[in-house]
Amino acid sequence: MLVGIPARPGGHDPVRWRAWAVAAVLALGACGDGGTGPATLDRAPAPTTTTVTAPRDAATTTTAGPATTTTTAEGLVVAEAQPATPTCPAVPAQARPDPDRPRYRLDLVVRPDQGTVDGAVAVTFVPDLPVDRLVFRLWPNGPRTARAGARLDVGEVTVDGRPTPAGLADPTILDVPLPAPAGPGEAVEATVAFRLRLPGAVNDRLSHDGDAIRLGSFFPILPWEPGHGWALDPPTSAFAEASTAPVADFDLTVEVPDGLDVLASGEPAGPGRWRAVAVRDVALSIGRFTLAAGVAHAPEPVHVTVGVHAGIGESPDAYLERTIRALEDFARRFGPYPYPRHTLAITPGLSGGIEYPTHVMQGPATIGRTTSHEVGHMWFYGLVGNNQGRDPWLDEGLATWAEAGFEGTLGAMRNRAIPAWARGRTGEPMTYWESRQSGYYRGVYVQGAQALAALGDAGLVDCALRHYVARHAFAIARPPQLIASLALVFPDAPERLGGFGIR
Ligand SMILES: [Zn+2]
Structure with a gap:
């Protein structure tokens, strides 16, 4: 049982909850400066090329048909074992999510007029290694968004129902010592009250531009890497590229002023409520959306909804069509899309796209490669996660590979020049690219796809x-682990990839 968590916003005593939440907020200090240069969003390339679908490279077609799938009791679609073909070794049955994954309840009250989000997160965490503390990452306090005016302050923290002192090891790291160590398999329940102060209109995952609000990497989240422990990679000016989180279940409630729409990760579960199963993060976009909806067969039905915020002179239809085709293509190539829903929000002031599990944020006029790239992340980052701070290429290189096959651009990508100082450095962490951001896209995204090619x-x-x-x-x-999978098909993969700086 969780003690110390306030009543749900919009529940039986919302006024009292709000008063509590505000009173509980402590000023834990804004983060410091640091980091310069552009955000490393998934930007559309410049100059942009045509946005119509090009025919695929013959070399990128795949002979794989839809995998035979099973739908779990929790509604996840997973692949069964696939027999060998003349060119592809037998594929084992797809791994299932850890039954001891974290369970979150996340309650939010969004007040656009005040530029705030008051919230409370309650989580049950079952470590697979001994722990003597909990860690929550506070990504809005990373240098880039903090500089833009965002701030995530934490209020009361409880562990197993008791108020617990917590401190900041870094503006992005909330350190919560446990009253007693917890062993593997022992559940720890914690709550964190928080207030997020939104920045203004920012070309990033946190933004507040009138009625259009992007909420990504915005709440206290456990950066646990099963088998390894807490991921404490330093924030960089591309803060979300440091995120690492295990899949978890989320029960999300969101209160917004009347007239605003919400597109969020997960499955709608009642007014203002969503439920997401076995995802490593949740994000949402708020606005006044013109909606289009359809179904992808990836290979099981996936309900896809695209919303375009009022004032952006684009139709959601083309984004919907492209998203559906990408979901279906990648399901054939990489395995089934596991979730019943996928949403995409087009909101202002974003020059590319940002991926979250089952929810993508894109800016105006990003119908081109951005759309397929972000869908690619549903497999590489979403389904198979990675430490985005330590191994940014692991999701970006693979999402770019997925994109190139879909867009028919692999040939062009192979011919793109990589700056000499980025060549052979695909595997470098974000701390390396922090001061070399002009080469990040080519060095990690393009070179990652070149390495696979x-x-x-x-x-x-x-x-x-x-x-x-x-x-x-x-x-x-x-x-x-990726190299080992590639070596099943290409025995010389370790040597070849080593030449690209991948080890
Ligand atoms: Zn990407």
């Missing part, structure tokens, strides 16, 4: 990626 036939690379997804679905992978 260097292995051989694109259809065989997709086969190896089906193995990678099957083995590491719902988990957090590290580079040696």
Whole structure:
């Protein structure tokens, strides 16, 4: 039982809850400066190329058909084992999510007129290693968004129902010592009250531009890497590229002023409420949306909704069509899309796209490669997670690979020049790219796709990626695990990838 968490916003005593939440907020201090240069969003390339669908490279077509799937009791679609084909070794049955994954309840009251989000997170966490503390990452306090005016302040923290002192090890790290150590398999229940002060209109995952609000990487979240422990990678000016989180279940409630729409991760579960199963984060977009909805067969039905915020002179229809086709293409290439829903919000002032599990944020006029790239992240980052601070190429290189196959741009991508100082450095962490952001896209995204292309036939690379997804679905992978999957099909993968700086 969770003690110390306030009543749900919009529940039986919302006024009291609000008073409590405000009173509980402590000023824990804004973060310091640090980091310069542009955000490393998934930007559309400049100059932009045509946005109509190009025919695919012959080399990138895949012979894989839809995998045979099973729908779990929790509604997740997972692949069954696939027999060997003349070119692809038998793929094992897809891994299932850890039954001891964290369970979150996240309650939010959004007040656009005040530029605030008052919230409370309650989580049940079952570590697989001994722990003597809990860690929550406070990504809005990372240098880039803090500089833009965002601030995440934490109020009362409880552990197993008792108020517990907590401190900041860094503006982005809330350290909560446990009253007593917890062993593997022992559940710890914690609550954190918080107030998020929104920045203004920012070209990033946190933004507040009139009625259009983006909420991504915005609440206290456990950066646990099963088998390894807390991921304490330093924030960089591309703060969300440091995120690492295990899949978890989320019960989300959101209160917004009348007339505003919400598109969020997960499945609607009543007015102002969503439920997301086995996802590593949740995000939402708020606005006045013109909506379009359809169904992708990836291969099971996936309900897709696209919303375009009022004032952006675009139709949601083309984004919907492209998202559906990308979901279906990647399900054939990499394995089924596991969730029943996918949403995309087009909101102002964003020059590319930002991926969250089952929810993507994109800016105006990003119908081109951004749309397929972000859908690619549903497999690489969403389904198979990674430490985005330590191994940014692991999701960006693979999402770019997915994108290139869909867009028919692999040939062009292989021919793109990589700056000499970024060549052979694909595997570097975000701290390396922090001071070299002009080469980040080419060094990590393009070079990551080039490294895979260097292995051989694109259809065989997709086969190896089906193995990678099957083995590491719902988990957090590290580079040696991808290399091992690639080596099943390309025995010389370790040497070849080593030449690109991937080890
Ligand atoms: Zn990306």
